[in-house]
Amino acid sequence: MERAEILDNLKVMIGEYVDDEGKKKLENITDETDFVNDINLDSIDMVDIVIKAENEYGIEIKNETIAKLNTVGKCLDVIQARLAEKEIK
Amino acid sequence: MNRVVITGLGVVAPNGINIPAFTDALKNGVSGIQFFQHLKDAAMGCCVAGVPMDFDDSILRKYLSPGTFKSLRSTTIKYALAAAVESWTNAGFEVKGNDIDIETGCVFGNGVCDVDHMRYAIGMFENGDIQKLGVRHIEQLMTSGSSAYIGGLLGLGNQVTANSSACSTGTEAVVMAFEKIQSGNAKRMIAGSCEASSPYIWAVFDAMRVLNRNHNDNPSAASRPMSIDSAGFVPGSGAGALILEELETALKRNAVIYGEVLSGFVNSGGQRNGGSMTAPSSAGVISCIETTINKAGIHPREIDLICGHLTGTAADKLEIANWATALNRHGKDFPYINTSKSLTGHCISATGSIECVAAILQMNHNFIQPNLNCEKIQPEILEIIDGECIVREPVNKIMNTVIKANFGFGDVNSCIIFKKYTK
Numbered sequence: 464m465e466r467a468e469i470l471d472n473l474k475v476m477i478g479e480y481v482d483d484e485g486k487k488k489l490e491n492i493t494d495e496t497d498f499v500n501d502i503n504l505d506s507i508d509m510v511d512i513v514i515k516a517e518n519e520y521g522i523e524i525k526n527e528t529i530a531k532l533n534t535v536g537k538c539l540d541v542i543q544a545r546l547a548e549k550e551i552k
Numbered sequence: 553m554n555r556v557v558i559t560g561l562g563v564v565a566p567n568g569i570n571i572p573a574f575t576d577a578l579k580n581g582v583s584g585i586q587f588f589q590h591l592k593d594a595a596m597g598c599c600v601a602g603v604p605m606d607f608d609d610s611i612l613r614k615y616l617s618p619g620t621f622k623s624l625r626s627t628t629i630k631y632a633l634a635a636a637v638e639s640w641t642n643a644g645f646e647v648k649g650n651d652i653d654i655e656t657g658c659v660f661g662n663g664v665c666d667v668d669h670m671r672y673a674i675g676m677f678e679n680g681d682i683q684k685l686g687v688r689h690i691e692q693l694m695t696s697g698s699s700a701y702i703g704g705l706l707g708l709g710n711q712v713t714a715n716s717s718a719c720s721t722g723t724e725a726v727v728m729a730f731e732k733i734q735s736g737n738a739k740r741m742i743a744g745s746c747e748a749s750s751p752y753i754w755a756v757f758d759a760m761r762v763l764n765r766n767h768n769d770n771p772s773a774a775s776r777p778m779s780i781d782s783a784g785f786v787p788g789s790g791a792g793a794l795i796l797e798e799l800e801t802a803l804k805r806n807a808v809i810y811g812e813v814l815s816g817f818v819n820s821g822g823q824r825n826g827g828s829m830t831a832p833s834s835a836g837v838i839s840c841i842e843t844t845i846n847k848a849g850i851h852p853r854e855i856d857l858i859c860g861h862l863t864g865t866a867a868d869k870l871e872i873a874n875w876a877t878a879l880n881r882h883g884k885d886f887p888y889i890n891t892s893k894s895l896t897g898h899c900i901s902a903t904g905s906i907e908c909v910a911a912i913l914q915m916n917h918n919f920i921q922p923n924l925n926c927e928k929i930q931p932e933i934l935e936i937i938d939g940e941c942i943v944r945e946p947v948n949k950i951m952n953t954v955i956k957a958n959f960g961f962g963d964v965n966s967c968i969i970f971k972k973y974t975k
Binding site: 505506507510513514525526527529530531 | 597759760761762763764765766781782783784828829830831865866
């Protein structure tokens with residue numbers, strides 16, 4: 464799955480958790496965008512979003528990895544890596 | 553203002569179900585964490601927990617009427633009663649008589665009631681059997697169930713109440729009891745907190761992805777605060793109880809004094825400035841610690857040991873940074889720091905009182921309990937403090953002043969300072 468497609472899905476998922484200002488900021492997010500500092504996402508909501516992504520893509524992300532997913536780029540990297548592992552299996 | 557001392561201790565912990573057993577477990581770094589098949593069968597990621605395994609509720613039979621004992625289902629209350637009775641007898645009192653003791657009260661907290669018991673009652677309702685349920689349930693399901701049972705057993709006539717502040721509950725209860733005696737509104741208080749061994753509560757934390765899933769095959773290695781490969785906390789259960797007493801009253805009856813409470817403080821970070829429902833605001837934590845130290849009238853350099861909250865999650869390094877800032881002590885100048893969670897798991901609302909008991913025992917017996925499973929410390933922590941401050945083998949050390957804090961969901965904080973009693 465292409466990175467851009469995962470990003471679009473991620474934006475939809477995040478959109479459910481942020482206010483209008485955050486939604487506007489979502490349009491311009493980059494790999495460096497910090498979920499908490501840049502788009503006002505609560506860190507606990509980030510866990511919820513990761514669980515949604517796990518269910519959406521049929522992957523599993525370790526707890527200790529989730530705690531480190533503070534930016535969009537890191538999140539996309541992990542989802543892509545888990546999807547690649549899944550294909551190999 | 554009255555000076556307040558500790559004259560009794562009681563505990564039901566995963567690694568020791570009374571004070572002598574718990575003291576030995578702390579001294580020797582004995583873990584109480586075990587694997588549970590029923591957690592695996594429930595599809596939990598974390599299948600280990602700290603449960604007071606040898607706990608036998610028949611010890612309560614001699615204190616309760618047959619009817620009360622028979623109908624007592626709540627593990628929360630059973631743990632609370634056992635710890636409270638031990639602390640009461642440890643303080644030199646007997647459990648008997650019909651008199652009302654108007655000088656003594658109780659603050660005994662919990663997060664929720666025993667959810668397994670609640671589920672039983674709901675099951676009866678769902679099956680249309682509510683008329684068969686019986687009469688002894690609401691008293692066990694109410695938040696103040698534990699304090700009410702303790703108050704009734706001991707005939708307490710001062711304030712009898714329950715506090716609830718998530719993982720800060722236990723230490724908050726001790727601070728509340730301290731303030732009650734310090735202000736002259738009680739001579740003596742039983743302070744503590746309790747948590748049932750409920751998979752229904754642990755499963756909710758598991759769903760939040762904050763429990764360690766990596767050590768189901770090696771339970772004693774599962775609770776890893778401050779470790780480079782910590783991956784979440786291990787849930788636990790039990791109860792801790794302390795008898796706090798006005799100094800003058802304690803001296804009058806020649807009570808054994810385990811230590812003095814110098815000060816205590818409770819606050820909230822307001823869920824602002826980095827704080828949220830689940831994350832602590834550093835400003836709130838630092839303010840809580842600084843205020844407690846100021847109220848004690850001591851210099852931070854006098855602190856010999858920090859008994860931290862330190863759960864084994866990503867928040868450990870932030871907690872260390874907050875301690876260093878509040879104490880203005882860094883590197884080798886930082887005090888020793890430990891947490892009994894590496895041995896017990898995180899006993900949630902019981903954790904503060906169990907850890908206050910652990911803090912007093914270490915100060916009183918002059919030892920520092922080792923932090924298990926911390927062979928390699930997180931590098932971010934080592935940028936703030938020297939690795940030798942994190943005790944990994946049992947250490948014998950004369951200690952005079954110990955500071956203890958806990959932090960809970962809702963961005964709530966509690967901190968307390970214990971000192972060896974001197975005239």
